Amino acid sequence: MNTSLPAPARVGYRELLAPRARRPLVVTGAISRLPLAGAGMAIVLAAGGATHSYGLAGTASALYVIASSVMAPLHARRMDRTGQRRVLMVAGSTQATAFACLILACRTSGWWQVPGILVAAALAGAAQVDIGSAVRARWAHAVPDRVSQQTAFLLESVVDELMFILAPMAITAVTVAHTWAAPAVVLVGPAVGWLLLAGQTGTAPPPLARSDAGPSGARAVSMAGSRSLVAAFVGIGAYLGSIEILLVALADADGAPHWAGYTLAAWALGSASAALVAGPHLGRLTPERVFVPAMAWMTGSGLLLPLAGSRLPLAGACFLAGIGAAPALSSGFSLIGRRTAGAAEGMSWASSGMGAGTTIGAFSGGWLADRTGSGTAFWLCVGFGVAALALAWRATSGGETGSTARSSV
Known part of the structure; x- marks a missing residue:
């Protein structure tokens, strides 16, 4: 490509x-x-x-x-x-x-x-x-x-x-x-x-042409240079999955389970707002220049979650973290699409990786919330966020990016 x-x-x-x-x-x-x-x-x-x-x-x-x-x-x-x-x-x-x-x-x-x-x-x-x-x-x-x-x-x-x-x-x-x-x-x-x-x-x-559909064709194209990106999507999924389960656990512990919906809606509102308002401007930048900063914003805003002492600050933290979500995911999928020549399989592996990470985050977050309380357990989300940020940085710098760039021109 x-x-x-x-x-x-x-x-x-x-x-x-x-x-x-x-x-x-x-x-x-x-x-x-x-x-x-x-x-x-x-x-x-x-x-x-x-x-x-x-x-x-x-x-x-x-x-x-x-x-x-x-x-x-x-x-x-x-x-x-x-x-x-x-x-x-x-x-x-x-x-x-x-x-x-x-x-x-x-x-x-x-x-x-x-x-x-x-x-x-x-x-x-x-x-x-x-x-x-x-x-x-x-x-x-x-x-x-x-x-x-x-x-x-x-x-x-x-x-x-x-x-x-x-x-x-x-x-x-x-x-x-x-x-x-x-x-x-x-x-x-x-x-x-x-x-x-x-x-x-x-x-x-x-x-794909038949010549690209064999073991050295489509399969190689689909996965070449994208493994570290799939790993980054696993980290993103764990971050998001742990936040979702802990928001539900915290709202239930406070006797107001409906607040879980409000906080998740605040996250979605922040994400959608960032995409609608800043989308055309972010499109001018290369995905590499958007992916890591957006992940850093999302992870940094996640630091506010364990510090939020009441419902409104928690919803505000979710809104701020959500602002980085749409740019991070869209630039990540853009990178996957570019590295896999637009193949659906490559992007599907990213989605599956995020789904697997969500399961890991939800399970570990629920397990920890049962033992420590959801407020303290939010530090687990921070840990997942830092890991996702490190994986995102690795995916956009070093050997895989260079090798993929050479193979795509």
Whole structure:
């Protein structure tokens, strides 16, 4: 991939979305993210409400996450080799059917209810496509210059944050009447979003050439020079996962569990605001110049979390830390996209790494909160943040960057 082509000095969101073919990409990408943003919550609510066992509900949710983490990179590799349309149509139909079976299992009773819930959750996870990587791969194909790609990835960060706010709200509204109906919200993602995305052939990247699809081709391209970046995404996931679980634990300990939603919304608001306001300006900078400073801002703001003595300062700290989140993630994905020639597999490995890190952070944060109190446990988040910052610095300096730069021109 040639990165030496001249790029515009600045690309705003209006210029980015001027071609009409790109506008549906944003809308369908948002709808397609419903499983990513709400499947775990929907499975827990539906299974827990049907069986009155949150141990079973947690098991079903864990099966979904494990199956998704294993299969998403494989789906991404197939999209790179055969094109996105076929994978999205098959996986979308499969996952929609799995969520429908989950609803059916939760509505009925009998000996097969529990195995039905577990099998449906696992099947839904196995069919999960990393939609964020698929959409970003389309942007990498549609806008080959670096500045436009950086702006596009920042726009996708805004969409991510909005869906992580809207999806839980929609699921909560549905479950007021029937808990078993929670998966119906996320079912819209594969049944509508994925199939519409499959039909948008104008933005779809072409399959890799057969000469690039062998062991020395696509696989080498996908992972060459990106391992340290994937490690950095693991660190980011651990940082974010530990913060999320500890915010919930602290709000619950204070007898105001709804405050967890407010603080998480403050984080999302800070992230979305940074992407909307500063996105076109940050797009002028190389990803290397954005990634580490944004990570440093996010980690530095995280130092305020264990020092916040009440709810409002905690929400303020989350807002400040969130300001660095969208620039850090978008520049990280931009680096992955550049180093892997826009392959969906490379970006999917980054997403999977962040998912694995989130699991590590949530588990260790919850374990520590049970023993020390969530206020003290926030120092664990700081530790994860420092580790993520160190990994980000390593990923943008040294051998891998240089070798990748030589191989991409």
